[in-house]
Amino acid sequence: MxxxxxxxxKDGMVFASDTRTNAGVDHISTFRKMYTYGIEGERSIVLQTxxxxxxxxxxxxxxxxxxxxxxxHNLLTVLTLFDAAEMVGKLVREIITKAEDLANDSTSGTxxxxxxLGGQIKGQQTELYMIYPEGNCIRASEDxxxxxxxxxxxxxxxLDRSVNYDIDLHHAAQAMMxxxxxxxxxxxxxxMPIDMVIYKADSFKLPSIRRIRENDDYFSDLSKYWSDAxxxxxxxxxxxxxxxxx
Amino acid sequence: MxxxxxxxxKDGMVFASDTRTNAGVDHISTFRKMYTYGIEGERSIVLQTxxxxxxxxxxxxxxxxxxxxxxxHNLLTVLTLFDAAEMVGKLVREIITKAEDLANDSTSGTxxxxxxLGGQIKGQQTELYMIYPEGNCIRASEDxxxxxxxxxxxxxxxLDRSVNYDIDLHHAAQAMMxxxxxxxxxxxxxxMPIDMVIYKADSFKLPSIRRIRENDDYFSDLSKYWSDAxxxxxxxxxxxxxxxxx
Numbered sequence: 400m401x402x403x404x405x406x407x408x409k410d411g412m413v414f415a416s417d418t419r420t421n422a423g424v425d426h427i428s429t430f431r432k433m434y435t436y437g438i439e440g441e442r443s444i445v446l447q448t449x450x451x452x453x454x455x456x457x458x459x460x461x462x463x464x465x466x467x468x469x470x471x472h473n474l475l476t477v478l479t480l481f482d483a484a485e486m487v488g489k490l491v492r493e494i495i496t497k498a499e500d501l502a503n504d505s506t507s508g509t510x511x512x513x514x515x516l517g518g519q520i521k522g523q524q525t526e527l528y529m530i531y532p533e534g535n536c537i538r539a540s541e542d543x544x545x546x547x548x549x550x551x552x553x554x555x556x557x558l559d560r561s562v563n564y565d566i567d568l569h570h571a572a573q574a575m576m577x578x579x580x581x582x583x584x585x586x587x588x589x590x591m592p593i594d595m596v597i598y599k600a601d602s603f604k605l606p607s608i609r610r611i612r613e614n615d616d617y618f619s620d621l622s623k624y625w626s627d628a629x630x631x632x633x634x635x636x637x638x639x640x641x642x643x644x645x
Numbered sequence: 646m647x648x649x650x651x652x653x654x655k656d657g658m659v660f661a662s663d664t665r666t667n668a669g670v671d672h673i674s675t676f677r678k679m680y681t682y683g684i685e686g687e688r689s690i691v692l693q694t695x696x697x698x699x700x701x702x703x704x705x706x707x708x709x710x711x712x713x714x715x716x717x718h719n720l721l722t723v724l725t726l727f728d729a730a731e732m733v734g735k736l737v738r739e740i741i742t743k744a745e746d747l748a749n750d751s752t753s754g755t756x757x758x759x760x761x762l763g764g765q766i767k768g769q770q771t772e773l774y775m776i777y778p779e780g781n782c783i784r785a786s787e788d789x790x791x792x793x794x795x796x797x798x799x800x801x802x803x804l805d806r807s808v809n810y811d812i813d814l815h816h817a818a819q820a821m822m823x824x825x826x827x828x829x830x831x832x833x834x835x836x837m838p839i840d841m842v843i844y845k846a847d848s849f850k851l852p853s854i855r856r857i858r859e860n861d862d863y864f865s866d867l868s869k870y871w872s873d874a875x876x877x878x879x880x881x882x883x884x885x886x887x888x889x890x891x
Contacts, residue, residue: 553802557802585801585805609890626806628878630807633823644853
């Protein structure tokens, strides 16, 4: 499986993806599931994926080739992020349809991949999209400022409780790390390293991926601090009234 | 959906089940998913379920009828909890097979139900079993002291972090409540009221269910205390090093 999450906030965006892929528990590998695109000072785009690795890699490769070959429409030339999301959606559909035709299997959903695309183009707001295997997409809003992909349930409570549109990027990044920490502890199919990007609104900086590995001092400290705090909080909870269980 | 969890600990056991059932989002009802059986001073048994409500209710009814009709083998006469778990497993299989035959559908799994059975019989240890729709069962151990059923992922991280075999019943019950609180906040298909039982090892008291409703003062206090503590912990986390994102 996979766990990816992206936060679209007032101050900017936070993206994180794990890197574990598995075909059965005895076939586990590490693959990048996050790619970045941009023109310094003009646009900054992050693309994440979960689902069929073959489909996802084909999409990334086609997007990359379009840029390398200076195709008329590529991620560095599209006018809006909505156009970028639609471009990815169209590509996903093409690749899935081709794979289904080849395998003569259009019902199993084996080839499905879902994407999240976020970032900013000069003169426009930051935007975050979820792009479905069907090719269509939805946009995050102030009411629903984050999206998750894959093994999302373990890490959802902490985001639900702590992330809102107005949270600053520093604390948002910490909440994101703890959401991943919770998921990794509870589910074997999500694993380190974690790829993470923080994008500050209106910075138009090329996004750079920080790869957080198992021996990352700060991540380990954060995880330990959080665990200890939870344990202490649990020990300090208000007692229930004496007659509560009668 | 459903969320049920049961903890089998050194000092005793904690059981909790939500009461929401749904067939589509527009057909939501409240049904009990936890039943208790016992003989004061001799045995104490709690049974929980998730899955097809029709199958679960048929199992509960058949178990109840066996007791009422003083059948030779019923939950109040079986010699061990393992026998009780096997009895439930056999019943589940019978009922599922009958329903599948009637509907001429043995592949969809539509009629599946899973059960958890825990408690204690005089002269024996406390025991906790998970009983599968296939009719077989597994027992919890010191290494894996809790089982969950249904919508279990949201509430797993808090149990993973806080519950071990040696935790006292008071804190175990609080952790259980917070596991439900996290689940209910993040998933619409799990809802109040929550049915909860605490069983103290070697007490052989008839288990009594506490029904925790939406307006429960203590549960609300606990939830608020936990939320505030998490938020404060998040605000107080160690800052990342200045060059961390470079």
